[in-house]
Amino acid sequence: MTLQPELDEMSALLSSQGLTDSRSAADNRLPDLKNLEYSPLGDSEIRLLKILPSWPASNDIQLTLEHFQCDSSYRSTQTYRALSYCWGDASDTVAIIVNDCKLLITKSLEAAIRELKRREYDCIWIDAICINQDDEKERGHQILNMRDIFSNAYETIVWLGVENKHTEEALSVVECLATGKPTDLFQLRTTQLLAHKPEYVKHLSGWKSVAELFALPYWQRTWIIQEIAMSQHTILAWGSHTIAIQTIELVITTLQKYGPTFWFYFTGYENIRCLLKLTRLIKDGRIGQGKARLAPDLLEVLRRSCLSRSREPHDKVFGVLGLAVSCNLILKFSY
Numbered sequence: 001m002t003l004q005p006e007l008d009e010m011s012a013l014l015s016s017q018g019l020t021d022s023r024s025a026a027d028n029r030l031p032d033l034k035n036l037e038y039s040p041l042g043d044s045e046i047r048l049l050k051i052l053p054s055w056p057a058s059n060d061i062q063l064t065l066e067h068f069q070c071d072s073s074y075r076s077t078q079t080y081r082a083l084s085y086c087w088g089d090a091s092d093t094v095a096i097i098v099n100d101c102k103l104l105i106t107k108s109l110e111a112a113i114r115e116l117k118r119r120e121y122d123c124i125w126i127d128a129i130c131i132n133q134d135d136e137k138e139r140g141h142q143i144l145n146m147r148d149i150f151s152n153a154y155e156t157i158v159w160l161g162v163e164n165k166h167t168e169e170a171l172s173v174v175e176c177l178a179t180g181k182p183t184d185l186f187q188l189r190t191t192q193l194l195a196h197k198p199e200y201v202k203h204l205s206g207w208k209s210v211a212e213l214f215a216l217p218y219w220q221r222t223w224i225i226q227e228i229a230m231s232q233h234t235i236l237a238w239g240s241h242t243i244a245i246q247t248i249e250l251v252i253t254t255l256q257k258y259g260p261t262f263w264f265y266f267t268g269y270e271n272i273r274c275l276l277k278l279t280r281l282i283k284d285g286r287i288g289q290g291k292a293r294l295a296p297d298l299l300e301v302l303r304r305s306c307l308s309r310s311r312e313p314h315d316k317v318f319g320v321l322g323l324a325v326s327c328n329l330i331l332k333f334s335y
Contacts (some may be wrong), residue, residue: 073147147322156231163239170209298324
C-alpha cells in the first residue's frame with residue numbers, strides 16, 4: 001500500500017489554493033516566524049543539526065538544532081558528520097527554518113544542506129548554524145574546540161560547490177591520474193604533461209576541467225586546513241558527485257612526477273598541495289606520538305598555510321592554531 005496518490009492529491013489541492021507558489025508554503029510563512037534565538041551552551045556541550053523530511057511538493061529546508069553532552073575529549077554522545085565548506089557571499093542569503101524559527105544562511109550553505117538532505121544524512125555539525133554567530137564569547141570558545149569537533153566527527157563532508165559543466169569530466173580525469181586506469185588514457189595524460197609546456201596543458205581537453213576543480217574557491221580558505229587535517233574520514237562532494245580526499249592526494253603525486261612545474265599555471269594547485277602535505281604531517285605526527293615523529297609546530301603550520309585566505313586577518317592564525325603542537329601554550333583569545 002502506498003500513500004503517494006493521496007500525497008499527490010493533497011499537493012495538487014495546496015497548489016490550487018496558491019499555497020505552493022514560488023519556493024514553498026514554508027517560505028510564505030517565513031515573514032511570520034520569529035528569528036532563531038539560541039540557548040546558551042552548557043559546559044562541554046555541542047549543538048547538532050538534524051535535517052527534517054519535507055512534503056513532496058515542498059522545497060523548504062527545515063532543521064532541528066539540539067544540544068548534546070560531550071566528554072572531556074569533546075566526544076559527543078551522538079555520532080555526527082561535520083561539514084567543511086566555503087561560506088560564499090555573506091550578503092547573498094536565504095531563510096531556512098530551524099526549530100520552527102527563521103535563520104538566514106548564505107546560498108552556498110543552502111545548496112550544501114539540500115545535497116545533504118538528498119543523501120538523507122541525519123546528524124550534522126555546521127559552524128554557521130551550530131555556533132551562535134552573534135555571541136562573540138561563544139564563537140571564541142567554540143573556535144578552540146574546532147580541532148576536536150572535526151576529529152570526533154566520524155566523517156567530514158567537503159562541499160566544493162554546485163556541480164557545473166566541468167564536474168564529471170574533471171573527476172573522470174582525476175580518477176584516471178590517481179589510479180593509472182584505463183592505462184591508455186593514463187599514458188595519454190602523462191604524455192601531455194611531458195610533451196607540452198605547462199601553460200598550454202590547461203587548455204587541452206580534460207585539463208581545462210581539472211583546472212576548474214583546482215580553482216574552486218573552497219581550496220583558498222584558511223579554515224579548511226584544520227577541518228581536513230583533523231578529520232578521520234573525508235569525502236569531497238561536488239554537487240551530487242563524490243570523491244575521496246586520498247584520490248586528490250594521489251593526483252598531486254602523479255602531477256609532481258610528470259609535471260613538476262604544473263603548479264605555477266594552475267590556480268589553487270599549490271594550495272591543495274600544501275594542504276595535503278600539512279594533513280600528512282599532522283596524521284603522521286598523531287600516529288607517531290611517543291616516537292621520534294612529532295606534529296609540526298606553529299611556525300611550520302603558518303608557513304605551510306601562508307597561501308590561504310581568510311575574511312579576517314587574525315583567522316590566518318586562529319584557523320590553524322589547533323594543528324600545532326605548541327597550541328596548548330595559547331590558553332584563550334578574544335574573537
